[in-house]
Amino acid sequence: xxxxxxxxxxxxxxxxxxxxxxxxxxxxxxxxxxxxxxxxxxxxxxxxxxxxxxxxxxxxxxxxxxxxxxxxxxxxxxxxxxxxxxxxxxxxxxxxxxxxxxxxxxxxxxxxxxxxxxxxxxxxxxxxxxxxxxxxxxxxxxxxxxxxxxxxxxxxxxxxxxxxxxxxxxxxxxxxxxxxxxxxxxxxxxxxxxxxxxxxxxxxxxxxxxxxxxxxxxxxxxxxxxxxxxxxxxxxxxxxxxxxxxxxxxxxxxxx
Amino acid sequence: xxxxxxxxxxxxxxxxxxxxxxxxxxxxxxxxxxxxxxxxxxxxxxxxxxxxxxxxxxxxxxxxxxxxxxxxxxxxxxxxxxxxxxxxxxxxxxxxxxxxxxxxxxxxxxxxxxxxxxxxxxxxxxxxxxxxxxxxxxxxxxxxxxxxxxxxxxxxxxxxxxxxxxxxxxxxxxxxxxxxxxxxxxxxxxxxxxxxxxxxxxxxxxxxxxxxxxxxxxxxxxxxxxxxxxxxxxxxxxxxxxxxxxxxxxxxxxxx
Numbered sequence: 001x002x003x004x005x006x007x008x009x010x011x012x013x014x015x016x017x018x019x020x021x022x023x024x025x026x027x028x029x030x031x032x033x034x035x036x037x038x039x040x041x042x043x044x045x046x047x048x049x050x051x052x053x054x055x056x057x058x059x060x061x062x063x064x065x066x067x068x069x070x071x072x073x074x075x076x077x078x079x080x081x082x083x084x085x086x087x088x089x090x091x092x093x094x095x096x097x098x099x100x101x102x103x104x105x106x107x108x109x110x111x112x113x114x115x116x117x118x119x120x121x122x123x124x125x126x127x128x129x130x131x132x133x134x135x136x137x138x139x140x141x142x143x144x145x146x147x148x149x150x151x152x153x154x155x156x157x158x159x160x161x162x163x164x165x166x167x168x169x170x171x172x173x174x175x176x177x178x179x180x181x182x183x184x185x186x187x188x189x190x191x192x193x194x195x196x197x198x199x200x201x202x203x204x205x206x207x208x209x210x211x212x213x214x215x216x217x218x219x220x221x222x223x224x225x226x227x228x229x230x231x232x233x234x235x236x237x238x239x240x241x242x243x244x245x246x247x248x249x250x251x252x253x254x255x256x
Numbered sequence: 257x258x259x260x261x262x263x264x265x266x267x268x269x270x271x272x273x274x275x276x277x278x279x280x281x282x283x284x285x286x287x288x289x290x291x292x293x294x295x296x297x298x299x300x301x302x303x304x305x306x307x308x309x310x311x312x313x314x315x316x317x318x319x320x321x322x323x324x325x326x327x328x329x330x331x332x333x334x335x336x337x338x339x340x341x342x343x344x345x346x347x348x349x350x351x352x353x354x355x356x357x358x359x360x361x362x363x364x365x366x367x368x369x370x371x372x373x374x375x376x377x378x379x380x381x382x383x384x385x386x387x388x389x390x391x392x393x394x395x396x397x398x399x400x401x402x403x404x405x406x407x408x409x410x411x412x413x414x415x416x417x418x419x420x421x422x423x424x425x426x427x428x429x430x431x432x433x434x435x436x437x438x439x440x441x442x443x444x445x446x447x448x449x450x451x452x453x454x455x456x457x458x459x460x461x462x463x464x465x466x467x468x469x470x471x472x473x474x475x476x477x478x479x480x481x482x483x484x485x486x487x488x489x490x491x492x493x494x495x496x497x498x499x500x501x502x503x504x505x506x507x508x509x510x511x512x
Contacts, residue, residue: 050453050461076464080450102374102494111361118358118444153512160505163498182506184497188374194336197306205306208332235505237498238358241440242419242491249416249491250438256409 001027001155004087004116006074007095008038008108011066015094017058018140019126022148023091026155030083031064032074038108051077071112079119090116091151093126094143098168100222101188104236113164117238122154124165129226131171142177143169146231150180162239168222168232181230186221257283257411260343260372262330263351264294264364267322271350271396273314275382278400279347282408286339287320288330294364307333327368335375346372347407349382350399354424356478357444360492369420373494378410380421385482387427398433399425402487406436422490426482437486442477 003023007016011033023029035054051069058064067074071092078087092112099107109125116123126147130138146169159165166185170177195207218224225232259279263272267289279285291310307325314320323330327348334343348368355363365381372379382403386394402425415421422441426433451463474480481488 050463052459052461073464076448077450077462080448080464082450082462104496105361105367105370105494114361149512153508157508160498160501163501180509180512182502182509184499184502185495192332192336194333194338203308205308206333206338207306208329208336233505233509235498235501236496237501238361239441240360240492240496242416242493243440245416245419245491245493246438246440249489252409252413253436253438253489256405256436 002085002088003027003029003151004075004078004090005029005031006033006071006090006092006112008034008071008092008112009096010034010037011056011064012059013096014138015096015128015140017060018144019091019094019147020058020062020064021060022144023151025148026152028085030078030087031058031062032078033064033066034071034074035066035068038070053077053082071108072115075112075115075119079116079121087121089122089124089151089154091124091126091147094140094147095125095127096130096138097127098129098226099125099127099166100168100226101186103188104166104185110164110166110236113166114236114238117162117164120161122159124151124154124167126167126169129168129170134171142172142174145174150233162237164236164238166222166234166236168226170226170229170231176229177231178229179231181225181232183220183222183225183232183234185234185236186218186223258341258344259283259285259407260331260334260346261285261287262289262327262346262348262368264290264327264348264368265352266290266293267312267314267320269352270394271352271384273316274396274400275347275350275403276314276318276320277316278404279407281404282411284341286334286343287314287318288334289320289322290327290330291322291324294326309333309338327364328371331368331371331375335372335377343377345378345380345407345410347380347382347403350396350403351381351383352386352394353383354385354482355381355383355422356424356482357442359444360422360441366420366422366492369422370492370494373418373420376417378415380407380410380423382423382425385424385426390427398428398430401430406489418494420492420494422478422492424478424482424488426485426487432485433487434485435487437476437481437488439476439478439481439488439490441490441492442474442479
C-alpha cells in the first residue's frame with residue numbers, strides 16, 4: 001500500500017504532517033504538497049507553465065516533496081509517473097477548517113481528492129472542524145487517527161468508482177465523538193456582504209465580507225453530523241448532472 | 257430584465273463582447289469581468305485581499321466594468337450590491353473552447369454561473385466548441401444568438417432552483433446545427449502525461465502534457481450532442497452528494 005498525502009495549505013502545515021505520520025501505520029507514505037498556501041483556489045490544473053518539484057523535510061524530520069503547482073497538480077504529478085512506485089490511494093488534508101456544503105466547490109483539499117478519483121484511484125479529503133475563535137496551535141491527533149481508520153477501511157474494501165469521501169472531524173478528543181455518520185452535503189446560508197472602503201487617494205476598493213456562513217442543520221447533513229459530534233463522511237460524485245431535472249428540461253427546451 | 261455578463265478569459269475577450277451585444281435584445285446588460293485571463297482557475301472566492309473595480313470600454317465602444325478578482329468574484333461583487341439595479345440573471349462566456357465532462361470542475365466559465373445559483377439567481381455558462389487546430393479569429397455570432405434564445409427561455413419560464421445550465425454550442429452557422437439537446441455530463445478519457453525536461457543548469461522541470469482528452473460519445477452526453485451538431489444544454493447541480501451510494505456506504509462505515 002503506497003499512499004500519497006497532499007493538502008492545500010502548503011508543505012509546512014501541521015495538519016499535513018499529522019496526517020502523514022498517522023497513515024504510515026498503513027504502508028508507505030509519500031508527501032507531495034504545494035510550496036505555498038492555495039486555500040480557496042478551487043480545482044486548478046496548470047498546463048501553461050512548467051512545474052518544479054523539490055525535496056524537503058517536514059518539521060518532524062521526515063522526507064517530503066513540494067511543488068510550485070496547485071493541490072490537484074501535486075496529485076497529477078504523482079499519478080502521472082513522477083514517483084518510482086505507483087500510488088494506491090490519495091488522502092488530502094488535514095484542512096484546519098471544515099469543508100461543508102457548497103464550500104466544497106472552493107476547496108483545494110476536496111479537489112485534490114477529486115483529481116485522484118479522475119485518475120481512477122480512491123480519494124479522501126480530511127478536514128478538522130476547528131471552532132470559530134480558536135487560538136493557538138490546533139490538535140490534529142484525533143482527526144489523524146480517524147483519517148487512518150477510514151483509509152484502512154478503504155484499503156480493505158475499496159470504494160465505489162467515481163466517489164470521493166469528504167471527511168470532516170469534530171474538534172476534540174476521539175472519546176468525545178459519537179461515531180461516524182455518512183451524510184449528504186448540506187446547504188450553506190451565505191451572509192456575504194460587500195464592504196466598500198476608500199484608499200488614501202479617495203479611490204474605492206471592496207472586501208467580500210460579512211458574517212461566516214451558517215449551515216442549515218437538517219438531519220443527515222454534514223453540518224448536522226458535526227453539530228452532533230459525529231465524524232461526517234460525505235460521498236461526493238464527479239458527475240454534476242442534475243439527472244432528476246432532465247425530463248422536465250427536455251420539454252422546456254423544445255421551444256428554444 | 258437586468259443581465260450580468262462575465263467570463264473567465266478577461267474583459268478583452270471577443271466572446272464576452274459578442275455575448276453582451278446579443279443579450280441586449282432581452283434588456284439591460286451590465287458587463288463585469290476579470291481584468292485578466294483566469295482560465296482553468298476553478299471556483300475562487302477572494303476574501304484575503306480587497307478587490308478593485310474599474311470602468312472600461314469594450315472594443316465596440318460599449319461601457320463595461322472590470323475587476324482584479326476571479327470570475328466568481330465578479331459575480332459576487334455584482335450580486336452583493338455593487339450595481340445600482342439588482343441583477344435578474346447571470347450569463348458567463350462565451351468561452352472559446354467547449355466545457356465538457358469533468359472539465360467543468362476546472363472551468364471559471366461554469367463556476368461563475370454556479371456563483372449566481374448559490375445566490376439564488378439563474379446562471380448560464382456558454383462555450384463554443386472551436387475545432388482543434390482552428391486559427392484566426394473565431395466567429396461567436398451563432399453561439400451568441402443561441403445564448404440569447406436560451407436566456408430568453410429562462411427569462412420567460414425560470415429554471416429549477418439550484419440548477420446551472422452548461423451550454424456548449426457547435427462551431428459553425430446556426431443553420432448547420434440540428435437543434436438543442438438536453439444532455440448529461442459525459443466522461444473524459446484523460447491522456448495527460450508527464451513531460452520531464454531539464455533547464456540549462458541540469459535541473460528537472462515538468463509539464464503536464466499529453467494528447468487532448470477525448471470524450472466518450474455515449475448517447476445523450478454533452479460530447480455526443482456536439483459531435484452530432486446539436487447545441488448541448490447540461491443541467492448541473494451544486495449538490496455533489498453521491499446519493500445512490502448512501503445506503504451502501506452506511507453499511508460500509510459501520511465497521512470503522
